Amino acid sequence: MLPFWLSSCVPADKEKTGVREADSEKKIHIVTLSFDDGFKKSSIRTAEIYEKYNLSACINVLATGHLKSFVGPTESLKQGPKGDFGLWNELKQRGHEIMPHGYKHANKAKMPLREAKDLITRCLDYFVEHLKGFEPKEAIFNFPYNASTPELESWLATKVKAFRTRGNPINPLPHKGQVKLTCRGFGPESCEQFVEDRIEELLAGDSGWLICCAHGLDGQGWGPMRSSFLKKLLPRLLAIESVRILPTGRALSELSFSRT
Numbered sequence: 391m392l393p394f395w396l397s398s399c400v401p402a403d404k405e406k407t408g409v410r411e412a413d414s415e416k417k418i419h420i421v422t423l424s425f426d427d428g429f430k431k432s433s434i435r436t437a438e439i440y441e442k443y444n445l446s447a448c449i450n451v452l453a454t455g456h457l458k459s460f461v462g463p464t465e466s467l468k469q470g471p472k473g474d475f476g477l478w479n480e481l482k483q484r485g486h487e488i489m490p491h492g493y494k495h496a497n498k499a500k501m502p503l504r505e506a507k508d509l510i511t512r513c514l515d516y517f518v519e520h521l522k523g524f525e526p527k528e529a530i531f532n533f534p535y536n537a538s539t540p541e542l543e544s545w546l547a548t549k550v551k552a553f554r555t556r557g558n559p560i561n562p563l564p565h566k567g568q569v570k571l572t573c574r575g576f577g578p579e580s581c582e583q584f585v586e587d588r589i590e591e592l593l594a595g596d597s598g599w600l601i602c603c604a605h606g607l608d609g610q611g612w613g614p615m616r617s618s619f620l621k622k623l624l625p626r627l628l629a630i631e632s633v634r635i636l637p638t639g640r641a642l643s644e645l646s647f648s649r650t
């Protein structure tokens with residue numbers, strides 16, 4: 391049986407009234423699966439799956455995850471090697487969005503403000519140096535553990551285009567001045583049902599922008615999803631007239647979604 395959110399999303403019957411539905415009345419549902427941590431194998435596979443549907447993946451990576459000196463602070467971060475900036479440059483060139491997820495995956499809500507600022511600055515500097523075309527003012531900083539503080543958020547809003555932290559995963563449509571993006575993830579077991587439920591919630595409501603925090607594929611990372619799940623999910627979503635599948639940065643740069 392089709393899930394509710396798919397079976398209920400039949401395109402509006404425009405012939406019935408003979409009047410094309412005004413653009414302003416159309417619902418828009420943006421879906422962003424925001425993949426964190428930069429596992430090499432999962433990131434390559436994620437990019438390949440998105441490419442199959444001519445889509446850009448949203449991949450958030452650590453500045454130092456690929457270095458021998460990197461120590462994964464959690465068990466799920468130790469589940470396989472991370473990609474390096476050779477891979478990140480290649481994926482960016484292929485049209486995917488590669489965004490910062492911290493210098494070393496530290497919880498910035500649990501350290502002095504000055505230390506947290508220093509780590510973010512070092513992260514952004516590393517990206518400027520190693521990721522071709524990276525501009526902090528165009529970047530979305532994705533807080534490790536989705537953990538931030540109001541002080542850090544105020545400061546970071548002056549350094550990057552936007553940041554992603556913990557909160558309601560259904561955001562307003564992209565609009566000017568939107569610097570705080572909120573998301574949720576699910577783990578440590580499979581995140582698939584969580585993702586299905588959030589999509590159902592998004593599609594049942596008015597226009598909105600769902601940002602789900604995901605990690606690796608096929609058992610890799612915290613709250614993984616199967617690549618077979620992702621391969622079926624993307625075309626299911628693309629078949630729904632109101633849905634756009636976009637990485638966060640691109641969604642923010644396409645402000646035409648906003649009616650305000």
Ligand SMILES: [Zn+2]
Pocket residue numbers: 426427491495534535
């Ligand atoms: Zn992470």
